[in-house]
Amino acid sequence: MHLNVVQVSKSFGTKSAVDRVNFAVEGAKFIGIIGRSGAGKSTFLRMMNRLTDATDGRIEVDGVDVLSLTGKAKRDWQSQCAMVFQQFNLVPRMDVASNVLHGLLGRRSTLTSLLNLWSSADITRALEILDRLGIQEQAAKRAEALSGGQQQRVAIARALMQDPKIILADEPIASLDPMNAQIVMDTLKRINIEDGRMVIANLHTLDTARRYCDRVIGMRDGRVVFDGTADQLTQDVARDIYGADQSFSESATSTEISSLASGQKYADALLGD
Ligand SMILES: Nc1ncnc2c1ncn2[C@@H]1O[C@H](COP(=O)(O)OP(=O)(O)OP(=O)(O)O)[C@@H](O)[C@H]1O
Numbered sequence: 001m002h003l004n005v006v007q008v009s010k011s012f013g014t015k016s017a018v019d020r021v022n023f024a025v026e027g028a029k030f031i032g033i034i035g036r037s038g039a040g041k042s043t044f045l046r047m048m049n050r051l052t053d054a055t056d057g058r059i060e061v062d063g064v065d066v067l068s069l070t071g072k073a074k075r076d077w078q079s080q081c082a083m084v085f086q087q088f089n090l091v092p093r094m095d096v097a098s099n100v101l102h103g104l105l106g107r108r109s110t111l112t113s114l115l116n117l118w119s120s121a122d123i124t125r126a127l128e129i130l131d132r133l134g135i136q137e138q139a140a141k142r143a144e145a146l147s148g149g150q151q152q153r154v155a156i157a158r159a160l161m162q163d164p165k166i167i168l169a170d171e172p173i174a175s176l177d178p179m180n181a182q183i184v185m186d187t188l189k190r191i192n193i194e195d196g197r198m199v200i201a202n203l204h205t206l207d208t209a210r211r212y213c214d215r216v217i218g219m220r221d222g223r224v225v226f227d228g229t230a231d232q233l234t235q236d237v238a239r240d241i242y243g244a245d246q247s248f249s250e251s252a253t254s255t256e257i258s259s260l261a262s263g264q265k266y267a268d269a270l271l272g273d
Pocket residue numbers: 012015016017018035036037038039040041042043044
C-alpha cells in the first residue's frame with residue numbers, strides 16, 4: 001500500500017491548523033504523529049478519514065485521492081480507514097459484542113442495522129476478533145462495565161470488524177494508565193504486524209512513539225518539523241518539536257510504559273528480536 005500526502009492544509013477562518021503537510025509511506029508501517037496540543041494532529045487524522053474537509057491538498061492511497069471522493073466512494077473509504085479515539089466512543093449501555101458489530105454499520109442498510117439483524121457469520125467473526133484481543137469473556141457485558149483498557153480493545157475490535165486497510169488512532173492511550181496503555185499499544189502493533197494494516201497514531205508521549213513506531217512525524221503549529229525513525233528522535237529534536245526550552249524533560253511526555261519490564265519482553269518477542 002502506498003500513501004502519499006501532498007500539501008494538505010486546513011484553515012479555520014484565519015487560523016491555519018494544518019499547513020502544507022507532505023509525507024509518503026510505502027507499505028503497512030506503524031506511523032506516529034507527535035507534537036504538543038494544538039499542533040494539528042487530530043485535524044490531520046480527521047481529514048484523512050473525511051470527518052472534516054481539507055482546505056487544500058491531496059491524500060493519495062494507492063493512487064486515488066481520498067480527499068476528492070464523494071457519496072458511496074467516500075463511505076467506502078471511511079470504512080477502509082477505521083478510527084480509534086481517546087474516549088473509545090462506544091455505546092456505553094450496549095453489550096460489547098453489539099458494539100463490535102456496529103463496525104459494520106457503514107457497510108449495511110440502516111434498517112438491518114437498526115434492527116440489529118446481524119448474520120450468524122458476522123456474530124461469529126465479532127467473537128473471534130474479541131477472542132484474538134483477549135476479551136471474549138466480556139462479550140455479553142455492557143461496554144460501560146469494562147475498564148478503560150478493555151473498552152479501548154473493544155473499540156479496536158469494532159475497527160477490525162470493518163476489515164480496514166488503515167487504522168487511525170487519535171491519542172488512543174491518553175486516558176489509560178501505563179499498564180493498559182501498553183496492552184492497547186501492543187494490540188495495535190500486533191494488528192499492524194500480523195495483518196499488515198497500516199497504523200497512524202497520534203501520540204502525546206515520546207517514549208511510546210520511540211517504542212512502537214517505524215516512523216515518527218513531528219508537528220508544530222500545523223507543519224511537519226520532523227520526519228524520521230525513532231532512533232533519529234533525539235532529545236534536541238524533541239525539544240524543537242515541542243517548542244520547549246532547555247528545561248524540557250522527557251519525563252513530562254512519558255507514559256512510563258518503558259518501566260514495565262515484562263512489556264518490553266513482550267514487545268521484543270512480537271517484533272522478533
Ligand atoms: N473546529 C475547529 N474550529 C476552529 N479551530 C479549530 C477547530 N478544530 C481545531 N481547531 C484549531 O486547530 C488547531 C489544531 O488543533 P488539533 O486539535 O488538530 O491539534 P492537536 O495537535 O490534535 O491537539 P490536541 O492533542 O490538543 O487535540 C488548534 O489551534 C485548534 O484550536
